[in-house]
Amino acid sequence: GAGVSQSPRYKVAKRGQDVALRCDPISGHVSLFWYQQALGQGPEFLTYFQNEAQLDKSGLPSDRFFAERPEGSVSTLKIQRTQQEDSAVYLCASSLKLPSGLRESARDEQYFGPGTRLTVT
């Protein structure tokens, strides 16, 4: 079946511009995560949704970063007034994670999209 998709794949923004990054998770996946990956580093957590509820946004680096998932499927990460330090690859991941609390092996396995490479000039 279809995996996680993200768009655009590449985005160049001038400093101060607003950008919006889209994530389409695997159909039926309850949990959705955003990560930021700087060059040469591992991905770092930004925020987490369970269905439409944003349960954790502790990784968002500033109040210029905002994420939403209004209908519990597609998510958008918005960055306002972009700065050069925002240049990175933004990765989206989804997992099935049954909301009932039942946990089976691999229900928490996260699957990643191809990422959006953001360059702020």
Added chain:
Amino acid sequence: GIQVEQSPPDLILQEGANSTLRCNFSDSVNNLQWFHQNPWGQLINLFYIPSGTKQNGRLSATTVATERYSLLYISSSQTTDSGVYFCAVPYGNNRLAFGKGNQVVVIP
């Protein structure tokens, strides 16, 4: 938060050689994932391995949760195995904590 350390950071292999990558983590976890990041940046799931040993073709992984480490074995390496290998463990709301990765280059 939980700390994840991977070793070695860089590895150059002759095609056909075997290698072992190691992932240490600082706290108890209930699962662990290994990924391969290809040259285009896509993270590809290799293993979901909370404990024990799994094999998938030329790759296998072992997690010893009680001792807080996992190993990824690559046998008979091929040039297509080049890339960065990440291990990741969950904490908090299942957010993943990643190591810095093992950069593997396989030369023909």
